Amino acid sequence: MLTSKQRSNLIGLSQTISPIGQVGREGVGDNMIKSFSDCLEARELIKVSVLDGCEEAPRAVGEELAEKLRAELVIVIGRKVVLFRRSHKKGIKHIEY
Numbered sequence: 001m002l003t004s005k006q007r008s009n010l011i012g013l014s015q016t017i018s019p020i021g022q023v024g025r026e027g028v029g030d031n032m033i034k035s036f037s038d039c040l041e042a043r044e045l046i047k048v049s050v051l052d053g054c055e056e057a058p059r060a061v062g063e064e065l066a067e068k069l070r071a072e073l074v075i076v077i078g079r080k081v082v083l084f085r086r087s088h089k090k091g092i093k094h095i096e097y
Contacts, residue, residue, distance in 0.1 A: 002072050002084070010074045013045055013095065014082040020046050023061050025053040033068050040071060040085040044095045050079045 002010070020039050021032065039046050048065065050058040062081035066073040071085035087094065 019049040022049045024051045
């Protein structure tokens with residue numbers, strides 16, 4: 001669980017990153033989960049766009065992604081979802097929050 005200070009720092013860091021993927025009409029799929037999980041291992045902080053065609057609300061999509069990825073839902077702004085998960089990889093620069 002993130003504290004409000006940690007969440008605030010991660011929100012600041014997320015403002016400079018671009019979305020790495022999109023959730024569309026089909027919703028969250030297994031291939032999407034695998035891809036986002038790999039990105040979280042490499043980057044720790046990702047942003048995902050929820051397209052207008054998606055039947056679920058962006059908050060619900062964010063919560064589903066966070067649960068399936070075992071990540072923290074940092075924030076949902078409009079149709080963008082920001083997720084954080086500490087990487088277990090060695091040799092990468094971890095986010096200081």
